Structures are given as structure tokens and as C-alpha cells.
């Protein structure tokens with residue numbers, strides 16, 4: 001059902017899936033296997049019902065953008081080619097990185113084989129050392145925990161056509177920035193920028209008098225949404241999975257949680273969710289949802305129930 005006053009066209013799962021029929025799409029057996037490697041819980045039905053039509057839609061937008069750039073090149077008499085940036089935002093544990101990795105694989109499998117790079121904004125968090133000095137370890141993921149200036153410089157370099165750009169790396173397992181590790185970006189056609197802050201504005205950033213937003217550089221933005229109770233469950237599950245994987249790895253931040261009882265670890269995870277991630281969602285992430293070009297709303301089991309596309 002479409003509400004005339006809403007800036008979005010609304011599709012339920014069935015309506016969105018039907019769009020796929022208008023443009024037949026197939027994936028090779030090899031491509032399906034490689035997608036399953038991204039996340040073993042990701043269903044292939046979900047990929048073909050939701051993510052394939054989405055990648056098809058993005059393909060249209062991106063082709064259109066590249067055609068416009070070719071027009072500009074003709075007009076200016078120069079070679080004008082700038083990467084297309086797709087932003088993916090949403091709560092901690094909603095599935096941003098899984099969505100980003102699926103889209104990366106699908107976009108790269110088009111016949112044109114565009115070069116797709118993926119960067120997560122976690123890499124632009126201040127290292128734990130700085131968060132500790134500033135006494136904001138309990139604000140990790142909040143606007144003040146990011147080096148926004150560095151992040152803006154990164155996206156600005158990409159959009160200015162700088163050929164070689166590098167981004168710092170964050171590890172969930174180490175629970176910190178990995179010193180000396182970077183992702184190297186070499187003139188991609190498409191950059192997927194994933195993180196809870198990609199739609200945030202200077203109003204909640206830590207750069208005084210800054211008038212530029214990360215989203216100013218984003219061509220198409222996706223907000224992945226779900227009810228808080230589901231997000232809570234997905235966060236706790238992921239925490240317990242990290243804990244289970246950390247029993248034998250003393251370098252993992254979660255190793256500590258593998259040394260205490262499961263119920264104590266669970267109580268700790270509940271507390272972190274409530275006092276940090278849920279609070280951040282309500283104060284800083286959810287208010288950015290209506291700035292997105294597209295909203296994917298998940299239900300039980302990460303199944304996408306509805307899609308809203310900006311008119």
C-alpha cells in the first residue's frame with residue numbers, strides 16, 4: 001500500500017519479489033556457493049527474493065550515474081570518472097556488514113564486472129587508548145568515538161578521484177583498531193561504505209563548525225532496520241558466537257568472556273546492549289533512518305518483510 005504523503009514508495013516482500021520477475025535474473029552455481037561463504041545463515045531464497053532485485057535497481061542507478069559522468073567528460077574535454085558510493089547504515093548487529101558483503105558480491109558479478117570496494121566506518125573509531133584517555137570507552141560507536149575528520153578526508157579523497165586511498169581497520173575480535181593494518185583502495189568503480197554513522201549529520205558529530213556530512217558524498221544510502229527486541233537477540237547471539245570462537249584464542253577480546261560462566265557472560269552482554277548499543281540506536285542512529293534512499297525492514301530470522309524506496 002502506498003501512502004501519498006510519505007516520501008517513500010512501500011513494497012511488501014511479495015511486491016518487491018515480484019519486481020524480480022519483470023527482469024529475469026539468475027546466479028551461477030559458483031556464485032551461489034561463494035555467497036553462502038559470506039554467512040552460513042544467509043538463505044539463498046533471501047538473496048534471490050530481496051538482494052538480487054536490489055542489486056538490479058542499483059545497477060540502473062549506477063549506469064545512469066556513469067552515463068552522466070561520460071557527458072561531463074565530453075563537455076569538459078577531460079576524463080571524468082568518480083566512484084559511486086553506496087552507504088549502508090543501521091543499528092549494531094542489524095546485519096549491515098552481511099548486507100554489504102552480499103551486495104559487493106552481487107554488484108561485482110554483473111556482466112560489466114565493476115570493481116567494488118568495501119570499507120567499514122569502524123576503522124575510523126578512535127583506538128581504545130584514546131577512548132580510555134577521554135573516558136568514553138562506554139561510548140564506542142557514538143558520534144564522539146569516531147575520528148570524523150579522518151573519515152571525511154577519506155570519502156572526500158575517494159570522490160576527488162584520488163587513485164590510491166587507504167582506510168584503517170577495526171577488529172571485533174581484538175575489540176580495537178588493528179595497528180598497522182589498512183584496506184587499500186585503488187580506483188574502484190563502486191565503494192560500499194558501511195557503518196552505523198554513515199547517515200549522521202554534523203549536529204551529532206564531533207567536528208566543531210563542520211558543515212560537511214559523510215552522507216554528502218554518498219550517492220545511494222540504505223538503512224537496515226528491525227525492531228529493538230530482534231536487534232537485542234541478534235546482538236546477544238553474535239556475542240555468544242564470538243565467545244564460543246574465543247575459547248582457544250587468548251588474543252581475542254572475547255577470551256575473557258570464555259573464562260567466566262555462560263550466565264555471567266550473558267548478563268554482561270545484556271548490560272552492554274542496554275547501556276551502550278541500544279542507547280546509541282535511540283539517540284544517534286534511528287533519527288537518521290528517514291535520510292536514507294532505501295529502508296530495508298527485517299523481521300524474524302533476518303527475513304526482509306518490507307522495502308521502502310524514496311520517490
Ligand SMILES: Nc1ncnc2c1ncn2[C@@H]1O[C@H](COP(=O)(O)OP(=O)(O)O)[C@@H](O)[C@H]1O
Nearest residue numbers: 041042091092093094095096097098234238302
Ligand atoms: N541476512 C542474514 N541472515 C541470517 N543471519 C544474518 C543475516 N545478516 C546478519 N546475520 C547475523 O546477524 C548478526 C549481526 O550481523 P552483522 O552483519 O555482523 O551486523 P552489523 O554489521 O550490522 O553489526 C551476525 O551474527 C550475523 O551472522
Ligand SMILES: CC(C)(COP(=O)(O)O)[C@@H](O)C(=O)NCCC(=O)O
Nearest residue numbers: 091092093122140141196272276277
Ligand atoms: C564497533 C561497533 C561500534 C560497531 O558496530 P557494528 O559493526 O557491530 O555495527 C560495535 O560492535 C561495538 O563494539 N559497540 C560497543 C559496545 C559493544 O558492543 O561492545
